Amino acid sequence: MKTNLVGVLLLIALITSCQTEPSISPTTTTGPEPVPFRMTRDSVLTGTYLGIPIGEGAEPVYTTIQSLQQTKGVTYLNVVSNIFSDLAKLKDRIPLYQYIILDQQQGTDSGVQITIENKAVKSIYLNSGVKLTQWPVLLMANAAVRVGDPIGTLYDKLAVIKGMTTYSNKFERISLQTKNLSTMYDQGMSQSPQWYFMYKTGPDQQDEVQVHFTQGKVSKIAINHYTPY
Incomplete structure (x- = not known):
C-alpha cells in the first residue's frame, strides 16, 4: 500500500512538472494618434x-x-x-540661403543636406537620413564642411571639395532651396x-x-x- 502511494505521488509530481505556465496576454500601450x-x-x-x-x-x-x-x-x-550646376556662380548667393542640397542629377541616398542658422552650419545630413558632423567624412577636419563652420567659409570649402574626383558628382545639382529671410534679395530668385x-x-x-x-x-x-x- 505504501509502495502504491509513493508511486502515485511521483506520478502527480511528474505531471505537474510538465504543465506549462498559463499564457499571459502582453500589455500594450499606444501613444496619441496623429492629428488628421x-x-x-x-x-x-x-x-x-x-x-x-x-x-x-x-x-x-x-x-x-x-x-x-x-x-x-x-x-x-x-x-x-532654384537648381544649378556651376558652383562658381553661387559664391555670393550661398550665404543668402539656409538650406542647401548637393547631389547628382539622379537623386541619391548620399546626397548632402546642409542647414545654416545664425551664420553657421547647423547640421549636415545625407539624403538617407544619416546625420554627420562633417562632409566628406574621410577628409581632414580643416578641409571638410563641418557643423559650426561660419557661413563665410562654406563656399571656399565646397570649391575645394568639388575639385576632388570622388565628390565632384555631388555638385551636378546644387539646390538653393530655403531662403534666409533676414538676408537681402537674391536676383536669381526671379527665375x-x-x-x-x-x-x-x-x-x-x-x-x-x-x-x-x-x-x-x-x-x-x-x-x-x-x-x-
Whole structure:
C-alpha cells in the first residue's frame, strides 16, 4: 500500500512538472494618434493677398514676404527649382540661403543636406537620413564642411571639395532651396516658377501660401488651409 502511494505521488509530481505556465496576454500601450488634417484650397488671380499684388515683380514681393515675419510669424521661404550646376556662380548667393542640397542629377541616398542658422552650419545630413558632423567624412577636419563652420567659409570649402574626383558628382545639382529671410534679395530668385511659405493661423491651423510666377511676375497665389478634422 505504501509502495502504491509513493508511486502515485511521483506520478502527480511528474505531471505537474510538465504543465506549462498559463499564457499571459502582453500589455500594450499606444501613444496619441496623429492629428488628421483637412485641407481646403483657395486661389487668387486678381487683386492682392497678404500685401502681394497679382502682376507684381519678384523683388518687391520678397520685401513684402520679409515683412510677414513680424505680422504673420513667417520663418522661411522655399524657392522651387532654384537648381544649378556651376558652383562658381553661387559664391555670393550661398550665404543668402539656409538650406542647401548637393547631389547628382539622379537623386541619391548620399546626397548632402546642409542647414545654416545664425551664420553657421547647423547640421549636415545625407539624403538617407544619416546625420554627420562633417562632409566628406574621410577628409581632414580643416578641409571638410563641418557643423559650426561660419557661413563665410562654406563656399571656399565646397570649391575645394568639388575639385576632388570622388565628390565632384555631388555638385551636378546644387539646390538653393530655403531662403534666409533676414538676408537681402537674391536676383536669381526671379527665375523660379514658385515660392512658398507657411504660417500659423490659429491653434493647430496653418496656411501654406504658394506664389506662382510667370516671366518674373506674380501670376497666381494659391493658398492651402490646413485645419484639424
